[in-house]
Amino acid sequence: MSGGDVLAILQGAVVTVTLSLTGILIGMPIGLALAVLRWADVPVLARIVTVYVSMLRATPLVTLLLLLFFALPNVGIAIGPVSAAILALVMNTAAFNCEVWRASLMNFPKDQYEAAQSVGMGAGLRFRRIVLPQIARVSLPGLVNEMSMLIKVTPVLAVVGVVDITRAAVRIGAETYDPLPPFLIAVALYAPIVFVLVSLQRWIERRQIMAEAAA
Amino acid sequence: MTTCSLVRRNPIFKRAALSLIVAVIAMPLLAGGTKAASLEEIKKRGLIVATEDDYRPFEFVKDGQPTGFDNELIADLRKYAPFEIKQQILPWTGILAGVSTGKYDVAITAAIITKERKQSLDFTSPIADATHYYVKRKDDKSISSIKDLNGKVVGVQAGSALLARLPELGAMLEKEGGKMGKVVEYTSYPEAYQDLALGRVDYVVNTIINLQTLVAEKPAVFELGQAVSGKSFPAWAVAKGNTELSEFLNGFIAKEKENGRFAELQKKWFGEAFPNLPVSFEPEF
Numbered sequence: 001m002s003g004g005d006v007l008a009i010l011q012g013a014v015v016t017v018t019l020s021l022t023g024i025l026i027g028m029p030i031g032l033a034l035a036v037l038r039w040a041d042v043p044v045l046a047r048i049v050t051v052y053v054s055m056l057r058a059t060p061l062v063t064l065l066l067l068l069f070f071a072l073p074n075v076g077i078a079i080g081p082v083s084a085a086i087l088a089l090v091m092n093t094a095a096f097n098c099e100v101w102r103a104s105l106m107n108f109p110k111d112q113y114e115a116a117q118s119v120g121m122g123a124g125l126r127f128r129r130i131v132l133p134q135i136a137r138v139s140l141p142g143l144v145n146e147m148s149m150l151i152k153v154t155p156v157l158a159v160v161g162v163v164d165i166t167r168a169a170v171r172i173g174a175e176t177y178d179p180l181p182p183f184l185i186a187v188a189l190y191a192p193i194v195f196v197l198v199s200l201q202r203w204i205e206r207r208q209i210m211a212e213a214a215a
Numbered sequence: 216m217t218t219c220s221l222v223r224r225n226p227i228f229k230r231a232a233l234s235l236i237v238a239v240i241a242m243p244l245l246a247g248g249t250k251a252a253s254l255e256e257i258k259k260r261g262l263i264v265a266t267e268d269d270y271r272p273f274e275f276v277k278d279g280q281p282t283g284f285d286n287e288l289i290a291d292l293r294k295y296a297p298f299e300i301k302q303q304i305l306p307w308t309g310i311l312a313g314v315s316t317g318k319y320d321v322a323i324t325a326a327i328i329t330k331e332r333k334q335s336l337d338f339t340s341p342i343a344d345a346t347h348y349y350v351k352r353k354d355d356k357s358i359s360s361i362k363d364l365n366g367k368v369v370g371v372q373a374g375s376a377l378l379a380r381l382p383e384l385g386a387m388l389e390k391e392g393g394k395m396g397k398v399v400e401y402t403s404y405p406e407a408y409q410d411l412a413l414g415r416v417d418y419v420v421n422t423i424i425n426l427q428t429l430v431a432e433k434p435a436v437f438e439l440g441q442a443v444s445g446k447s448f449p450a451w452a453v454a455k456g457n458t459e460l461s462e463f464l465n466g467f468i469a470k471e472k473e474n475g476r477f478a479e480l481q482k483k484w485f486g487e488a489f490p491n492l493p494v495s496f497e498p499e500f
Binding site: 002004005007008011066069070073074081158159160161163167170171172173174175176177179 | 268269270275276277278279303304305306308309312313317318403404405406408409429432433
């Protein structure tokens, strides 16, 4: 393995982080929006969300990606490998995030909501001030869990030509006929990426505990 | 709120199943709508070429740069073609599907010409002679000829022509009173070679060119066996019926043959030139 090979895996790491971060940042709010639609039981939309979530949770990411990548051009939508990859990640993770958010919405104490209503808070303000801060806290472990799954599922994006950490390692193995060193480096790279995420979760949780103690 | 126990009675569950069925039925309709881009369209928007990334010596990536026999030809094609060449690099799995659905115009890789593939794809002139051979572990003394392969575990790429033509080896073995052992399919060859080295399979079938490169690189681990198929030729693949494009590419290949560049690249990457390649090939299998 040459220095160029190590560099290629590091470039793969940049792709892995960028794509999963993009997927998380777009997918998480969409998941929240879907959960609220179901929670509020918006007519028609709530049912569509239910169907969407059950279908997406039943579809393997790689199958969804191949379907988007090869079927969309047939209906006149040109889509590149990176956009197809991000779209598939977002569609997938939004469905799972929806369920995490919904779980904490279902357990949200109704009396608090009614109390806010009685002091004349509007629906938007009620949600932002009363509901969101509390469900975000309850959802955090589940969301971080889903995020770390998303990072580790990125190697399947390689089927459409996205070169992530694992694909970069596979390529090097194919060139040197010696796949173990690149795979060792690949494994060593995933751990710190997920660790950063988990540390971030701990930091947020600690800050909340401190804020509560101060209150 | 909908809970798990309610889902079964919920009409939404039925609707989800229904929409899945509709999606499954609609897919072939969508796929049927594809058509290959004409040369006129390609001149306007550029030629979209798909290549593999782990098929040494045809195409592979070294220090982050695509290289190998086909990639050097693409460099020449860029000078030859009066239009832009856009290259996409991806694993084998999606390549032929991408060409037949019109996502890519041509697969510039070593796609072996087979009867089955000719139903959905057209092929250019062959780019090499790729008779199928087997490779074994050097320290495995139990295999020295074809008949020793009786009942042994073979590794081969899934969806490959090498897999499709394994029955030929089966026939050879049956003539000797033996039979094929278990067949293990891999998404690509590096995994198959690794499993061979680890002893999970006893031999791996691939083209002579790929195996010669492997053995030259790892002479202490692997040893080349004998031929396990008749004649076999790899070529570039375009969508079925895109004769304009295949004729254009055949013109390029003919020119590269004429000026000696083809033989030079074959010698560089395969270790030998194949001066007697046919211009077109009709597969028996």
